[in-house]
Amino acid sequence: MEYRRMGRSDISLSEISIGCWVMGGDYWGGADDKESIEAIIEAVENGINFVDTAEVYGRGRSEEVVGKALKGRRDKVIISSKVWKSNMRYKDVFKACEGSLKRMGTDYIDVYFIHYPNDEVDIEETMSAMLELKKQGKIREIGLSNFSREQMEEALNVGRFEVIQPCYSLLWRFIEEDIVPFCLEHEIGIVAYSPLAQGILTGKFTKDWKFREGDERKNVPLFAKGRFEKCLEVAEGLKPYAQRHGKTQGQVAINWVTSMPGITSAIVGARNAAQVRENLGGAGWRLSKEELKEIDKIGRQVTDHLPKFENFFSHRIIG
Numbered sequence: 190m191e192y193r194r195m196g197r198s199d200i201s202l203s204e205i206s207i208g209c210w211v212m213g214g215d216y217w218g219g220a221d222d223k224e225s226i227e228a229i230i231e232a233v234e235n236g237i238n239f240v241d242t243a244e245v246y247g248r249g250r251s252e253e254v255v256g257k258a259l260k261g262r263r264d265k266v267i268i269s270s271k272v273w274k275s276n277m278r279y280k281d282v283f284k285a286c287e288g289s290l291k292r293m294g295t296d297y298i299d300v301y302f303i304h305y306p307n308d309e310v311d312i313e314e315t316m317s318a319m320l321e322l323k324k325q326g327k328i329r330e331i332g333l334s335n336f337s338r339e340q341m342e343e344a345l346n347v348g349r350f351e352v353i354q355p356c357y358s359l360l361w362r363f364i365e366e367d368i369v370p371f372c373l374e375h376e377i378g379i380v381a382y383s384p385l386a387q388g389i390l391t392g393k394f395t396k397d398w399k400f401r402e403g404d405e406r407k408n409v410p411l412f413a414k415g416r417f418e419k420c421l422e423v424a425e426g427l428k429p430y431a432q433r434h435g436k437t438q439g440q441v442a443i444n445w446v447t448s449m450p451g452i453t454s455a456i457v458g459a460r461n462a463a464q465v466r467e468n469l470g471g472a473g474w475r476l477s478k479e480e481l482k483e484i485d486k487i488g489r490q491v492t493d494h495l496p497k498f499e500n501f502f503s504h505r506i507i508g
C-alpha cells in the first residue's frame with residue numbers, strides 16, 4: 190500500500206481508503222452494523238488509514254458505526270466527516286461538528302469537508318467557521334466536496350483547504366477538464382469517491398439486475414436504462430486486464446483511479462469485510478502505461494457520450 194501526502198498538510202493517506210456511506214443504510218437498501226464494523230476493522234488492520242463518513246450518512250448511523258469500529262484504534266487512522274448543506278450557517282457548522290465528534294467518540298476530526306456547495310449561504314460564512322474549528326483543534330484540515338473550479342477559487346480566497354472530494358472513476362471523469370489541473374496547480378489533494386461507479390465496475394451486475402427495496406442506485410444517471418447496459422460493457426472490457434494480472438475487474442478499476450494524475454486516494458465503499466479484502470487488492474501493483482491507455486479507451490465508450498450532469502445523483506444537465 191502506498192501512502193500519499195494530502196495537499197501541503199502533514200497527513201498521508203493510503204492510496205485506497207474506506208467509504209462508510211453504505212453503512213448508514215439509507216440509499217443502499219439497508220446495512221448490517223456488525224458487518225459494517227467488521228469491514229472497517231478489516232480495512233484498518235490491513236493498511237487502509239483513511240476512513241470517510243458524513244453526518245448525513247444514515248442520519249448519524251454511519252458515524253456511530255465508525256466510532257464503534259475505531260474504539261481503541263483512533264491513533265491509527267485519519268477520519269474524515271462532512272457538514273451537510275442544511276448546516277452551513279456559521280453557528281450551525283459548530284453544532285454539526287460537535288454532533289459528529291460525539292457520535293464518533295473522538296475529540297477531533299482529521300479532515301472536515303463541506304459536503305456540497307450551497308448557493309444560499311455565502312462560502313465566506315461557512316469557510317470562516319471551518320477555519321475557526323481548525324484554530325480550536327476540533328479539526329485538523331479542511332476539505333471541499335462537489336465544488337466547481339469557480340467555487341473552489343472563491344473558497345481559496347477565504348482560506349486554505351488541503352483536499353477535495355469529487356466523484357471520479359472510469360465512468361465519471363468530469364474533473365479531468367478543469368478541477369484536476371486546479372488542484373495540481375495549488376497542491377490540493379484529491380480523494381475520489383465512487384471509484385467502482387457504485388459497484389458497476391466490479392462486473393457483478395447484469396442487464397436485468399433487480400435492485401432490492403430501498404436501493405436507490407437504480408435512479409441515478411449511470412444506472413438509467415440504455416446507459417446502464419453500456420456501463421456493463423465497460424466492466425466486461427476490464428476482464429482481460431484482470432485476468433492478465435490475476436486480479437478482479439473491480440481491482441483494475443480501483444488501480445486505474447489511483448494511477449491518474451493528482452489522485453491522493455480512492456475512497457472505496459464496502460458493506461462487509463469480504464468486499465474490503467477484495468478492494469485491498471486494487472493496491473500493491475500497477476497497470477502499465479500501455480494498459481492505462483487501452484483502458485482509457487474502453488471507459489470513453491461511455492464517458493464521451495455522457496452529458497455533463499450536475500452530479501452523480503442528479504439527472505439535471507448543466508453543460
Ligand SMILES: NC(=O)c1ccc[n+]([C@@H]2O[C@H](COP(=O)([O-])OP(=O)(O)OC[C@H]3O[C@@H](n4cnc5c(N)ncnc54)[C@H](OP(=O)(O)O)[C@@H]3O)[C@@H](O)[C@H]2O)c1
Nearest residue numbers: 208209210211334382383384385386387388457458464467
Ligand atoms: N462526497 C460525496 O458527495 C460522496 C458521494 C458518494 C460517495 N462518497 C464517499 O465515497 C465512498 C465510496 O463511494 P460509493 O460507496 O458511492 O461507491 P463505490 O465505492 O464505487 O461503490 C461501493 C459499493 O459497491 C459495492 N462493492 C464494493 N466493493 C465491492 C466488491 N469487492 N464486490 C462487489 N461489490 C462491491 C458495495 O455495494 P453493494 O454491496 O450494495 O453492491 C459498495 O457499497 C462512500 O462510501 C462515501 O464515503 C462521497
